[in-house]
Amino acid sequence: MAIPKYQQMQQNLLYEIKSGLFQPGDKFYSEAELKKKYNVSGITAIKALQGLTNEGYLVRYQGKGTYVSKARKGKSVKFSDVEKYRDGEEQTEVLEVRRMKDARIAKELKLSPDEPFYLIKRLRLVDGKPIIVQHTYVISDFIKEEDVEHKEAFTSIYRKIRADYGIDLYQADYDEITEIVFPTPRQERELLGLQEGEPSAFTRRYTYLFDGRTIEYIEGYKRWDYFSIEIEPI
Numbered sequence: 735m736a737i738p739k740y741q742q743m744q745q746n747l748l749y750e751i752k753s754g755l756f757q758p759g760d761k762f763y764s765e766a767e768l769k770k771k772y773n774v775s776g777i778t779a780i781k782a783l784q785g786l787t788n789e790g791y792l793v794r795y796q797g798k799g800t801y802v803s804k805a806r807k808g809k810s811v812k813f814s815d816v817e818k819y820r821d822g823e824e825q826t827e828v829l830e831v832r833r834m835k836d837a838r839i840a841k842e843l844k845l846s847p848d849e850p851f852y853l854i855k856r857l858r859l860v861d862g863k864p865i866i867v868q869h870t871y872v873i874s875d876f877i878k879e880e881d882v883e884h885k886e887a888f889t890s891i892y893r894k895i896r897a898d899y900g901i902d903l904y905q906a907d908y909d910e911i912t913e914i915v916f917p918t919p920r921q922e923r924e925l926l927g928l929q930e931g932e933p934s935a936f937t938r939r940y941t942y943l944f945d946g947r948t949i950e951y952i953e954g955y956k957r958w959d960y961f962s963i964e965i966e967p968i
Contacts (some may be wrong), residue, residue, distance in 0.1 A: 743772055743782035751791055751802060762792055762800040828885040830855040839871050842940070842951040852877040854888045857925055867922045868954040874948060891950075903941055903949070910939045914958070917943035922955040925940070935961035 747763070763771065768779035776912050785802055786792045793921065794800045831854050835900060837847040845851060849871050858866040881887050887894055893904045916933040918926065934955045941950040 739772070739774055740778045740781040742783065743768065744773070744785045745779070748791065749783065750831045751786075756802045758802050758804040759908075760774075760802045761854060762802055766798060783933075791837060793932060825859045825862075826889045827857045827859065828854065828888050829857055831882050831885050831888055833874065833877075833879065833882065839951065842938075842948070843871060843873055844948050845873065850874050852882075854891055856888070864926050864957075865960050866932065866954055866956045867925050868952055871953075873947070873949055901943070906941050906949075908939055909940045912937045912961075915955075924959050926955065928957065933958045 741852060756762060760868055762783075765776055765779045765783065768777055770772070772779070782783065783792060783794070787794055791803055792800050793803050831852065833850050834853050835850050837965075840847050840849055844852055851871050852924070854872065854957065856868045856871045857864055859862075870891060872891065872895075875924065876899055878898065881894075896902050896904075899961070914933050915935055915936040917931045918934040922930065922934065923930065925954065928934065935958060937952070937954040937956065939952040940948050941952075943949050
């Protein structure tokens with residue numbers, strides 16, 4: 735069965751877009767230009783344009799014409815948390831390490847509601863200024879009970895787990911979600927030195943073992959004035 739003419743046109747036009755002949759935001763061919771370029775009817779030209787519009791490659795404005803979408807479909811990007819304090823002196827203060835049970839956190843770790851895990855609560859500072867409060871929850875298989883009394887051992891949880899168990903979590907798969915919360919919870923607000931009612935960037939992070947188990951769940955609060963996201967094409 736022959737491919738309809740408008741679909742052939744769509745493929746050719748899509749190649750022109752993806753090859754860089756048209757840049758995002760550029761004005762695209764008009765119906766009249768497509769009729770002349772491909773020697774087709776107005777209906778065929780409209781169907782080709784509408785197909786690319788429906789797929790997100792084009793945007794059509796009444797009375798203005800057709801433009802290449804600035805949000806190009808299928809374009810992969812990388813989101814990076816930009817550190818605004820790269821040149822500062824960083825410190826980590828371990829506030830608390832304890833074994834605990836909590837049904838809400840157990841659910842995030844894919845544990846049964848009455849199964850214990852460990853909380854490591856830390857405060858990250860730059861040049862003496864508190865920037866991030868992290869509540870890190872780790873499944874009990876990877877924390878030694880005898881180490882709980884030695885909080886300083888958990889300044890870097892990943893280095894400790896690598897030393898104790900040979901597992902490199904720096905290379906592990908993870909999912910991370912960040913959103914702005916308003917207001918910041920009282921305890922975290924006081925630790926970060928924020929004023930009452932100020933927001934913060936709240937991050938939830940899940941880190942996975944090679945077998946797919948969740949080894950770590952983090953809830954972190956970061957000062958809003960030190961939060962910035964960079965978007966890069968990849």
